[in-house]
Amino acid sequence: MARKHSKHGPYEDPESTAEEPVPVVACWLCGRPTGKTIVWHHPVPKSRGGRDVVPMHPICQQTLTANFTNSELQRHAMDVDSLLANPAVRKFVDWVANKDPDFTATTTKKQR
Secondary structure, eight states: OOOSSOTTOOSSOGGGGSOOOOOOOBOTTTOOBOOSOOEEEOSSOGGGTOOOOEEEOHHHHHHHHHHOOHHHHHHHTTOHHHHHTSHHHHHHHHHHTTSOTTOOOOOOOOOO
């Protein structure tokens, strides 16, 4: 018969039950704090040799993939300012600036 309680005490440390505050992470594209869902985006696509990842909102990542090809993302690399120079991305960032961090909406399809 299995024991109901361990001889050595509970598995969890009773002193560590207090939750520590989760650090606020800013989105790489829009600069807003991220919500519950964080997408770890490769600014230089993995198919193009990218290894670095940055935190983003899912809607921000969808906007990037809808407006840029992998080759274009490789050329921009980690330069957010050059991505924001695109009128469609700038318009999106201005629009989403006052939205809730967990805000989601459908984005337009790739315009190529």
